[in-house]
Amino acid sequence: xxxxxxxxxxxxxxxxxPPLGSDFPLTRLQLLTHQWRSEAPAERNTEVKSIPTVAMxxxxxxxxxxxxxxCLGVACVAGVCVWNSQWHGGFAWDDSGLKFNWHPVxxxxxxxxxxxxxxxxxxxxxxxxxxxxxxxxxxxxxxxLALVLAVVGLCAVFQNHATNHIPPLYSLHSWVGxxxxxxxxxxxxxxxxxxxxxxxxxxxxxxxxxxxxxxxxSILTLSIAACVSGINEKLIFALKxxxxxxxxxSALPPEAVFANSLGALIVVFGLVVLRILSNRSWExxxxxxxxxxxxxxxxxxxx
Amino acid sequence: xxxxxxxxxxxxxxxxxPPLGSDFPLTRLQLLTHQWRSEAPAERNTEVKSIPTVAMxxxxxxxxxxxxxxCLGVACVAGVCVWNSQWHGGFAWDDSGLKFNWHPVxxxxxxxxxxxxxxxxxxxxxxxxxxxxxxxxxxxxxxxLALVLAVVGLCAVFQNHATNHIPPLYSLHSWVGxxxxxxxxxxxxxxxxxxxxxxxxxxxxxxxxxxxxxxxxSILTLSIAACVSGINEKLIFALKxxxxxxxxxSALPPEAVFANSLGALIVVFGLVVLRILSNRSWExxxxxxxxxxxxxxxxxxxx
Numbered sequence: 054x055x056x057x058x059x060x061x062x063x064x065x066x067x068x069x070x071p072p073l074g075s076d077f078p079l080t081r082l083q084l085l086t087h088q089w090r091s092e093a094p095a096e097r098n099t100e101v102k103s104i105p106t107v108a109m110x111x112x113x114x115x116x117x118x119x120x121x122x123x124c125l126g127v128a129c130v131a132g133v134c135v136w137n138s139q140w141h142g143g144f145a146w147d148d149s150g151l152k153f154n155w156h157p158v159x160x161x162x163x164x165x166x167x168x169x170x171x172x173x174x175x176x177x178x179x180x181x182x183x184x185x186x187x188x189x190x191x192x193x194x195x196x197x198l199a200l201v202l203a204v205v206g207l208c209a210v211f212q213n214h215a216t217n218h219i220p221p222l223y224s225l226h227s228w229v230g231x232x233x234x235x236x237x238x239x240x241x242x243x244x245x246x247x248x249x250x251x252x253x254x255x256x257x258x259x260x261x262x263x264x265x266x267x268x269x270x271s272i273l274t275l276s277i278a279a280c281v282s283g284i285n286e287k288l289i290f291a292l293k294x295x296x297x298x299x300x301x302x303s304a305l306p307p308e309a310v311f312a313n314s315l316g317a318l319i320v321v322f323g324l325v326v327l328r329i330l331s332n333r334s335w336e337x338x339x340x341x342x343x344x345x346x347x348x349x350x351x352x353x354x355x356x
Numbered sequence: 357x358x359x360x361x362x363x364x365x366x367x368x369x370x371x372x373x374p375p376l377g378s379d380f381p382l383t384r385l386q387l388l389t390h391q392w393r394s395e396a397p398a399e400r401n402t403e404v405k406s407i408p409t410v411a412m413x414x415x416x417x418x419x420x421x422x423x424x425x426x427c428l429g430v431a432c433v434a435g436v437c438v439w440n441s442q443w444h445g446g447f448a449w450d451d452s453g454l455k456f457n458w459h460p461v462x463x464x465x466x467x468x469x470x471x472x473x474x475x476x477x478x479x480x481x482x483x484x485x486x487x488x489x490x491x492x493x494x495x496x497x498x499x500x501l502a503l504v505l506a507v508v509g510l511c512a513v514f515q516n517h518a519t520n521h522i523p524p525l526y527s528l529h530s531w532v533g534x535x536x537x538x539x540x541x542x543x544x545x546x547x548x549x550x551x552x553x554x555x556x557x558x559x560x561x562x563x564x565x566x567x568x569x570x571x572x573x574s575i576l577t578l579s580i581a582a583c584v585s586g587i588n589e590k591l592i593f594a595l596k597x598x599x600x601x602x603x604x605x606s607a608l609p610p611e612a613v614f615a616n617s618l619g620a621l622i623v624v625f626g627l628v629v630l631r632i633l634s635n636r637s638w639e640x641x642x643x644x645x646x647x648x649x650x651x652x653x654x655x656x657x658x659x
Contacts, residue, residue, distance in 0.1 A: 223606045225588040225619040232620075267634050271627045274577050278623065282585040285528040289592055303526045316528040317535075320581065324574045331570050331634075 112178045115335045118325060122173060125322040126166040132315040133161045140308045141291070146209075148216050155209040157283065163202025164233060164276040165319055169326040171195030172269055175337045176329050185337075189249060196241050203234050226286050230279035237272050240265065270327055277323040284316045415481045418638045421628060425476060428625040429469040435618040436464040443611045444594070449512075451519050458512040460586065466505025467536060467579040468622055472629040474498030475572055478640045479632050488640075492552060499544050506537050529589050533582035540575050543568065573630055580626040587619040 137144065137154040144158070145151035171192055174180065180188045207230075214221045222231060247253050247261045288309055294301030302309050329335060440447065440457040447461070448454035474495055477483065483491045510533075517524045525534060550556050550564045591612055597604030605612050632638060 220606050220608070223608050223612065225584055225591065225616045228616055228620060229584055229623060232623075263635065267631050270634070271630065274580065274627070274630070275623065277577065278581040278584040281528055281532055281581040282588045285585045285589055286592065288528065289589065303523045305523070305526050309526065313528045313531055317531060320532060320535075320578065324577065327574065327577070328570050331573070332566065 112335075115176065115178065115329070115332075118329050119173065119177060122169065122322065122325045122329060125318060125325060126170060129166050129315070129319050129322055130158075130162050132311075132318060133158050136308070136312050136315055140311075150213070150217075152209050152216075153213040156206050156213070157287070159202045159206030159209065160230070160276075160283070161280060161319060163199045163206060164230075164237070165273070165280060165322065167195060167199040167202060168237070168273060168276065169322060171199055172273065173326055173329045176335050181337055193241070193245055193249060196237075196244070200234075200237055200241055203237065207231070207234060224282075224286060226279060226282035229275055229282065233272055233275035233279055236268065236275070240268050240272060266330070270330060273323055273326060277320055280319045281316050284312050288312055415638075418479065418481065418632070418635075421632050422476065422480060425472065425625065425628050425632060428621060428628060429473060432469050432618070432622050432625055433461075433465050435614075435621060436461050439611070439615050439618055443614075453516070453520075455512050455519075456516040459509050459516070460590070462505045462509030462512065463533070463579075463586070464583060464622060466502045466509060467533075467540070468576070468583060468625065470498060470502040470505060471540070471576060471579065472625060474502060475576065476629055476632045479638050484640055496544070496548055496552060499540075499547070503537075503540055503544055506540065510534070510537060527585075527589060529582060529585035532578055532585065536575055536578035536582055539571065539578070543571050543575060569633070573633060576626055576629060580623055583622045584619050587615050591615055 137158060141154050142151055144154050146155070174188060174192045174195060211221055213219075222228065243261070244265055247258055247265070288302050291297075292299050292302040292306060292309060294304075300306035305313075440461060444457050445454055447457050449458070477491060477495045477498060514524055516522075525531065546564070547568055550561055550568070591605050594600075595602050595605040595609060595612060597607075603609035608616075
């Protein structure tokens with residue numbers, strides 16, 4: 054009788070192994086891992102060494118992408134800080150207009166940069182060896198930090214609008230932004246419940262993982278759209294020409310060039326993150342070769 | 357000796373088969389296809405029938421997603437037409453302000469809706485049987501239509517700006533939009549050259565396919581960001597309150613609610629398209645199980 058891989062079931066495969074012919078694809082490393090699990094114990098010593106070798110061989114472009122991602126992320130945060138310091142008077146948490154300036158800084162830092170770093174964490178090959186649990190906690194921690202920054206950033210704009218008697222949540226920018234934060238909070242709570250809590254059943258985790266990955270990328274897409282529309286909106290309001298004594302946005306004064314470039318940088322950062330996430334050969338090799346490797350918190354890694 | 361799947365190489369595998377343990381992942385259908393190709397010819401009649409059976413079994417949620425995608429796409433085009441007819445005087449291709457109204461209609465129709473439909477074409481299970489070439493031509497044709505619509509949409513706004521002495525390409529919205537169209541044109545030209553022309557080497561196609569898929573999703577992400585920022589910008593300019601006798605944007609008059617909802621609809625359409633593209637079990641099963649199945653134009657399908 055043939056197994057799902059077209060090989061005789063008796064040819065080295067253990068009946069305790071999870072079936073490989075599921076709806077989920079298998080990367081080369083997962084196939085190698087499955088091969089290792091199918092071997093007789095005496096053969097494992099040599100096979101287990103070959104997995105990191107393959108991983109390292111294909112990780113140079115990945116490290117270059119991660120380095121690019123880190124540089125772009127730092128440049129985004131620096132850029133949004135410089136924009137609001139240089140052209141909008143800096144930062145304060147009081148009833149002056151300076152409180153608003155925290156909004157772009159915290160949204161870009163939280164909802165884009167820290168979020169992006171947290172998303173690609175599992176793609177860092179250094180995290181592939183040993184227990185996954187610390188990296189799951191680091192992923193959840195980075196995302197919590199991103200969420201807190203975003204929520205404080207929302208507080209800044211809500212309080213600024215209240216002080217200046219401007220209605221909240223009227224623009225499409227604000228609709229997209231608030232949806233992004235709401236989905237992010239939901240994703241974080243469901244993610245912790247499904248992938249970290251001990252009571253979460255394996256079937257639920259297998260069901261949720263592709264949705265978690267897709268929703269994660271979707272939230273980043275929404276964040277990019279919110280950032281682009283937000284920078285655009287801020288420049289329209291700030292550079293009114295003769296109305297407020299500035300050069301108009303359409304004349305592309307230095308602030309407009311700088312903030313437009315910042316927007317472009319944010320877009321490039323987002324696309325690099327999505328590139329890292331979409332490359333299947335850069336995924337973390339799971340010992341089980343399946344999503345069942347998402348063991349809940351407090352469960353033994355080698356169970 | 358063991359093969360890359362952990363099975364004995366002699367267990368039904370043909371030495372002419374491409375190695376499965378490559379950097380590309382394998383879906384369940386690809387594994388089944390490989391299994392079929394590894395069988396003795398006498399066993400193929402039963403196995404070949406099982407592939408469409410598996411495909412149909414898993415295609416109900418896919419068809420529901422495709423139906424949702426089609427409905428959302430039609431709603432987006434209808435919505436952007438109604439917005440510009442109802443609140444901005446309709447359409448004309450002359451020196452009146454009505455020429456501008458073609459811009460949102462053509463950009464949403466081309467760069468988002470037709471583009472999205474073209475992107476998910478290979479995911480329609482009806483296209484999976486038989487020769488792939490007609491569907492490759494349909495994919496390239498749909499994308500060409502999308503590109504032409506987008507370029508005409510750009511002409512509308514460039515000519516409108518020229519007539520009204522407004523500098524072109526100053527806003528972040530325009531930067532993101534023009535980058536999106538430029539990348540789209542490049543993607544289309546490279547795609548035709550690599551995947552349709554007979555002189556294109558297989559190695560180039562294998563190298564380019566993941567980049568083609570990633571850049572395709574990235575262009576859609578850029579288009580969504582351009583649409584959101586464009587609708588936001590248009591509403592800021594159109595709803596100035598006492599300045600031009602309208603209710604201000606911040607008071608959320610009916611036009612603002614309608615156009616904001618249109619923007620939300622565009623975002624949801626884009627995310628549904630990205631969901632369909634990201635689900636690996638919905639990918640077109642390739643007979644070779646690899647990107648080498650991307651045969652160039654004029655080459656025989658059964659070569």
